[in-house]
Amino acid sequence: MAATAELGQPDRTASPRRLIRRPNPVLLAGLALIAASLGLRLPILSAAYFVEDDLLFVGDAYEHELTFDFLFRIHKGHLMPGALTLTWVESRIAAYHWPLVAGVTLATQALAAVLLLRLLRSLFGDRWVILIPLAVYAFTPLTLPPFSWWSAALNGVPLQLALAGALAAQVRYARGEATGRAGIWWAVFGMAFSTKGVFIPFVLFAVTTAFLRPEWRRIGWVRAMLAEARGHPRLWGGHALLIAGYAALYLFRLPSAQGEGASVPRPDVSAELVGGLLGRTFPAGIVGGPLRWAAGPPTGGMSDPPAALVAGAWAALAALVLATLWWRRRAARAWLIVALYLVFADAAPTVVARGASFGTLGAEARYVADAAVVFAVCLALALTGLRDEAEPYRRTPPRAPLRAGAAVLAIGAFLTMSVVSAEGFRDTLQGDRQRSYLDAVRRSLAAAPADTVIFSRAVPDWLVLPWNGERRLSHRVLAPLADPALRARMRVPPPSEAAKVFDDAGRLVPAAVDAGFARVPPPGEWCLSTIDGAVYWPEPRFVARPDMVAGLAYSAARATSVTFEVAGRVQQVELRPTRDGLVHFPIPATGKGLLMRVDDPSAGVCLRGFAYGAAIPQPPPQAGREPGGPDGRGGEPAPRRTDG
Numbered sequence: 001m002a003a004t005a006e007l008g009q010p011d012r013t014a015s016p017r018r019l020i021r022r023p024n025p026v027l028l029a030g031l032a033l034i035a036a037s038l039g040l041r042l043p044i045l046s047a048a049y050f051v052e053d054d055l056l057f058v059g060d061a062y063e064h065e066l067t068f069d070f071l072f073r074i075h076k077g078h079l080m081p082g083a084l085t086l087t088w089v090e091s092r093i094a095a096y097h098w099p100l101v102a103g104v105t106l107a108t109q110a111l112a113a114v115l116l117l118r119l120l121r122s123l124f125g126d127r128w129v130i131l132i133p134l135a136v137y138a139f140t141p142l143t144l145p146p147f148s149w150w151s152a153a154l155n156g157v158p159l160q161l162a163l164a165g166a167l168a169a170q171v172r173y174a175r176g177e178a179t180g181r182a183g184i185w186w187a188v189f190g191m192a193f194s195t196k197g198v199f200i201p202f203v204l205f206a207v208t209t210a211f212l213r214p215e216w217r218r219i220g221w222v223r224a225m226l227a228e229a230r231g232h233p234r235l236w237g238g239h240a241l242l243i244a245g246y247a248a249l250y251l252f253r254l255p256s257a258q259g260e261g262a263s264v265p266r267p268d269v270s271a272e273l274v275g276g277l278l279g280r281t282f283p284a285g286i287v288g289g290p291l292r293w294a295a296g297p298p299t300g301g302m303s304d305p306p307a308a309l310v311a312g313a314w315a316a317l318a319a320l321v322l323a324t325l326w327w328r329r330r331a332a333r334a335w336l337i338v339a340l341y342l343v344f345a346d347a348a349p350t351v352v353a354r355g356a357s358f359g360t361l362g363a364e365a366r367y368v369a370d371a372a373v374v375f376a377v378c379l380a381l382a383l384t385g386l387r388d389e390a391e392p393y394r395r396t397p398p399r400a401p402l403r404a405g406a407a408v409l410a411i412g413a414f415l416t417m418s419v420v421s422a423e424g425f426r427d428t429l430q431g432d433r434q435r436s437y438l439d440a441v442r443r444s445l446a447a448a449p450a451d452t453v454i455f456s457r458a459v460p461d462w463l464v465l466p467w468n469g470e471r472r473l474s475h476r477v478l479a480p481l482a483d484p485a486l487r488a489r490m491r492v493p494p495p496s497e498a499a500k501v502f503d504d505a506g507r508l509v510p511a512a513v514d515a516g517f518a519r520v521p522p523p524g525e526w527c528l529s530t531i532d533g534a535v536y537w538p539e540p541r542f543v544a545r546p547d548m549v550a551g552l553a554y555s556a557a558r559a560t561s562v563t564f565e566v567a568g569r570v571q572q573v574e575l576r577p578t579r580d581g582l583v584h585f586p587i588p589a590t591g592k593g594l595l596m597r598v599d600d601p602s603a604g605v606c607l608r609g610f611a612y613g614a615a616i617p618q619p620p621p622q623a624g625r626e627p628g629g630p631d632g633r634g635g636e637p638a639p640r641r642t643d644g
Helices: 002-006 025-047 053-063 081-093 098-124 128-139 150-174 181-193 195-212 221-231 233-252 267-286 307-327 331-354 359-363 371-383 400-428 431-447 466-472 484-491
Strands: 500-502 508-519 534-542 548-556 560-566 569-575 578-585 591-598 606-617
Touching: 025 098, 025 128, 025 400, 025 431, 053 081, 053 150, 053 466, 081 098, 081 150, 081 181, 098 128, 098 150, 098 371, 128 371, 128 400, 150 181, 150 195, 150 371, 181 195, 181 233, 195 221, 195 233, 195 331, 195 371, 221 233, 267 307, 267 331, 267 359, 267 371, 307 331, 307 371, 331 371, 500 606, 508 534, 508 548, 534 606, 548 560, 548 569, 569 578, 591 606
Parallel strands: none
Antiparallel strands: 500 508, 508 606, 534 591, 548 578, 548 606, 560 569, 560 591
């Protein structure tokens, strides 16, 4: 038996229990932390729903095919073909299906945390200390705003995944276990979802030269960078080409931004933005805050930490940095990586994109959420030595019981504040309101007759902000919930005497005109004055916008038509025999002046009123007013005749 053991053969007389692999307690604890953090996020997903850019993305998915122009357009400063592909696929599978998009977001967040755990185990082995940075990443409230809002999650969560995946791949490469191509592909993945993906190669280079190469640890960091670049030119040259290619593509596609790309920052606005982002939002969030969220846009609350929490966060971070600098070699490198990432990858792009007018965006935690990955990795690098690192400490660290006690107290306080902050953030979400509106739209469209005509109207401001312009009109953002035939009719509605619009509750109701221009007969008259059935108004200006509509009140002895001419464009509207008709129709031309002509003057047509303006829900009937008339708010045509 001894000889067999010396030859490396298994001892078949050993107890079967010895052949069972023992569970790894650190791995199990890490997975339990991840599961608990995901459980904390589930109520947030249930309180959230589609809002703001989410509706624009779904509308775009039904307006476009997967073409180069669609995928590589710049949306509000972001070049993100991967994110646009994902929105197109998810929206085409099921429009406004929250369980689908929430499930994909949750799975991506879980994968990012699992990859971070794998990275930490690869760097440091199965030490209990790695649970500290893992918990910081998994529970920090900084990652909640980009997690609950689908549009932000499309950028932020895959970027976090790409950072963790690229670093894990780089560790294997630095140890000679793999080629560097995996890190490049992770960078490509990050760039496909977020413009911040261009900073992934810089993070890889910084961590590699500061910690991963044993031969560079004992020389100056700058010398290590130069040596790394000379020693591995193909790898870093590939990353450089990738960054240059992305930058060139961004500049090439910049015209597609339509004024929503980079801007010239204002110094006062930029100072407010950076001060809020790096001075309050990040430090408060990385220690478990902000505890308090201010009312903000419909996408969720904005970080509003108490002054005492901000001061305490800075004190805690300063104590942590000083302590690690005292006993850990090269801890300064780790903290410098975090600082540089915050400044160049988070603050600078935000200033370029929003620094012209939105200083209050410094309270938006989503702009620094990705830094949580970098902070977690650098925190681990500053706390303890790598698996293969010789002499990681310049001084003997505090005794194990003292370290364990301090860690338990710190993590306990952090988790407590994180849970409180998460609950507070959930309370700022308006998912029930948004869900109720879109459910009402679904019901209205399902019950609508096949020939329903729906004129376009902007969805409520609390659902999509007004600055999105025509992109927030119902024929774009609500049409995906209709069947194909009705969807096409919503885009180009024909004239109708039973036109509908969506009201602010998502219900289909009769349409009226919020008129900027209206004409009714003079007092005592029944019909508008015409010359041979024609009338011309030179003063009104018409705009061919989908939400603009004209209304004509009329009576007719027999069927005929009326021809409208604006800026040389002619449109014909059919009239039916009626004593009290009202027809709504779009005017498909932009120009000044309107010529209206009854095509058959002998048809007994009386033009009782005309109005032009935005389509609105018909107001409730009022005394002395007839519903649906063209006066500017839906009523007040000419006096009613009683002789037929």
